[in-house]
Amino acid sequence: MVSVEDVYHVARLAKLMISEPEAEKFRKEFEDILRYFDVLDEVSQDVRPTFHVLEIKNIFREDLPKEGLTHEAALQNAPRKEEGYFVGPKVVD
């Protein structure tokens, strides 16, 4: 069972503001989808998980300086900028 509170809880975790009608719609859908996911309960705990299909680890390269983005390019898409910095909301009140 999924409650509306559960939906608000994950919305908060995911930093998404949602409305009441949205929460109710998602609640119903999540219940169906999560019930479908229950098929995974059959899978034995003893199986090793696969995070990545390719067995590649620790690809090293020479640590050499390279040309990066210019200051201007990095800020090009920012909705707000000031004196060469990104402008964001206040983190503390």
Place this chain on the structure above:
Amino acid sequence: MKLSEWRQLVQEHGCLEMVSRLLERIEKSKLNAYITVCREESLRRAEEYDKGKVKGRLAGVPVAVKDNITTKGIKTTCASKMLSNYIPVFDAHVVERLKEEGAIIIGKTNMDEFGMGTTTETSYFGVVRNPYDLSRVAGGSSGGSAAVLAGEEAILALGSDTGGSIRCPASFCGVYGLKPTYGLVSRYGLIPYANSLEQIGPMANSIEDLALLLEVIAGKDERDSTNAGRGFKFSESKEFRIAVVKNMTAEDQIMDRFYDTLNGFEYEEIELPSLKYALAAYYVIAMSEASSNLARYDGVRYGYSVPELTSWGDYFSRVRAEGFGEEVKRRIMLGSYALSAGYYGKYYLKALKARTLIIEDFRRAFGDFDILVSPTMPTLPFKIGELRDPLTMYKMDVNTVPVNLAGLPALNVPIGFIRGLPVGIQVIGNYFEESKILSFAKRIAAE
């Protein structure tokens, strides 16, 4: 139109003339397959080609690029309001390769928002229409890239495939589309949805064109740490040990056509028992990776923003509420749920274990066979708006997602029409055996 036909026409009429005609066709199109058309730049490149200034294996060839692949100076939106004004400051590896080979990037194609969908109905820019029936979907998420090929609005196209996003629209639009082995094509510049599953791949109107485009985009790139560091060169094989995967199925009329196509080939029938976990495992993993990947959209460095700079949490939540569409929110939230305390073991870890079982099933099958076949999609292209419930929509990916979980290569081959709508067969190969599946596809196409 095939590449060879395009080259013939260019020789007769010149590249500028042919590109102008193509742009005119795009302008009049009802498909809604492009988000951005690169008109001026395409004409300029065509003119350069006519002056003999452009060299390369794709010189003077119009290529459409899915709008989740970054193009320097050309808007790249992922079909999302969140990125509707985003102009990348660098080219994706595959775009660099296209340019090095002289291709003309004709435009950026429409798709499901961030690749999350099977019909392109989740696009912020509206649905892509099927060239064979405008009231039906073109498939997704690379719906635009498939539609422009079927609708003769490009000669080649790039798509990306996380759970079937190249093969599904290729099937629905009657074109060829290949998802490469995980790691064969660099993901540098592919705006991420689910990193461990997705690959950029070629789409075309013939096997030869598909192979050529794969040769161009495959290869080493150290900017993608999961890149396998190897290239691709097509070499044709003649002998195949073929198996039909019996538990990858479709509607009866599609199955009839499927078996008709295999008539004349020798094959066995096998079952891969762990496929019953594939759809659930795929969605748990894809949603979990999406919830982490899409955390980057904060309305500060790039992307959509809201006017009021309130507190951090409030601002962030508002930007994302307004910038993301419903399906994207659904997947981010379910992903956050699957990764949250108390559920990680039940969903995420179990999905990764199921993935191991699926890989083992495929490994066993490829011990005895080198080609596995199935129908690509369980149904014919549906009507726009026909599928409303998300879970029903997810189930349409049942035949395509196992391939992404295992990281194998697979492609769609068109096998004709039922009531005027395209049908496709999925050909799956072992790791890095793209040549084999292309060779077999060529045989099917020749039959």
